[in-house]
Amino acid sequence: MTADTSATTKTVEDADPASRPDTPRPPRSRARRIRRGLAWTAAGLVLVAAGGGWWAYEHLNGNIDSVDLDQAIGTDNRPAKVVADAQNILVLGSDSRAGANGDLDHGDVSGARSDTAMLVHLPKGRARATAVSIPRDTLITRPECKDADGETVAGAQRVMFNSVYALAGPACVVKTVEQMSGIRVDHFVEVDFAGFKGLVDALGGVTVTLDKPMKGSKGGLKLDAGTHRLNGTDSLKFVRTRYGYGDGSDLGRIGLQQQFMLAMLSEIKKQDAFGNPARLYRLADAATKSLTTDKELASLTALSDFARSVKGVDPGTMETIMLPVDYDKVDRNRVVVAEPQATGLWEALRNDEKVPASAKDSPAKAPAKG
Secondary structure: OOOOOOOOOOOHHHHOHHHOOOOOOOOOOHHHHHHHHHHHHHHHHHHHHHHHHHHHHHHHHHHOEEEOHHHHHOOOOOOOOOOOOOEEEEEEEEOOOOHHHOOOOOOOOOOOOEEEEEEEEEOOOOOOOEEEEOOOOEEEEEOOEEOOOOOEEOOEEEEEOOHHHHHHOHHHHHHHHHHHHOOOOOEEEEEEHHHHHHHHHHHOOEEEEEOOOEEOHHHOOEEOOEEEEEOHHHHHHHHHOOOOOOOOOHHHHHHHHHHHHHHHHHHHHHOOHHHOHHHHHHHHHHHHHOEEEEHHHOOHHHHHHHHHHOOOOOHHHOEEEEOOEEEOOOOOOOEEEOOOHHHHHHHHHHOOOOOOHHHHOOOOOOOOOO
């Protein structure tokens, strides 16, 4: 006898009312909808942040110009590196009036020169640093170089140091400094007027103190004795002031440049730029906008690694020295490298040793810093 199962057999639709085609699904809970919305929002923010980070990286990378030193000056006949972990960086301040520089500090001047030149020595361990300023009016022997177009520029004697940049570009300045010092230049960094002004403004200004007034002669900056907070425009005038302060010479201007460099480094350290991403980006954008470096340093990653490596250097212990010079016997408006002081200075830096006092004694002296 067969049992009647018609009353007990259920179809799938009978077992799960929600799966019936003609039965609407129960509504999702409000909490579930909120969770899904938050998940999509978070995913969107991650994508935006990733895209913004990529844009920022590419933007900053795109700001940097570079020069391939190995191609420009070759690898032969360059000084050997004596201390592997020490670094020597040539820092150039260009007075080009091209582009954004045209409206800054007498923009009607043609051409470009190395308005400032410092060889910064970072010793093994990076506990301190030494910056040697090379007077722009120093008469030197320029080696044979290649210019930016690959054309040969003949060597010459008794030419002004700052004319090397104008004639043959930054790579030739590197080659000239290496020839003068016997020191291998590991990197070079060049900042123009606009980049310098932008960096100071991104910091919100830099504080300097003068022990005597700056008279503002020949369109220069006029300041009373005392402490001043300078914006980018006035900072540029400050480091370029020659007349109306001290003896009005280029040697006097070097003292102001060294004073300002230490003040700016102290400002960067005080603001803890590396610990504040927003501030770090503003500084990086300003610093890279008018920056030229050697090829090895010409990326945000390389610059960041380099900056981290010198983070421990205290501006308060940084030593600033002017290359010892004497007044030229033929043209008293020019100076020549003083010996044996200069040889002693370069030898100490080359061997990563403390610079002796005798190697800092310049017969032609810069006025005392204010």
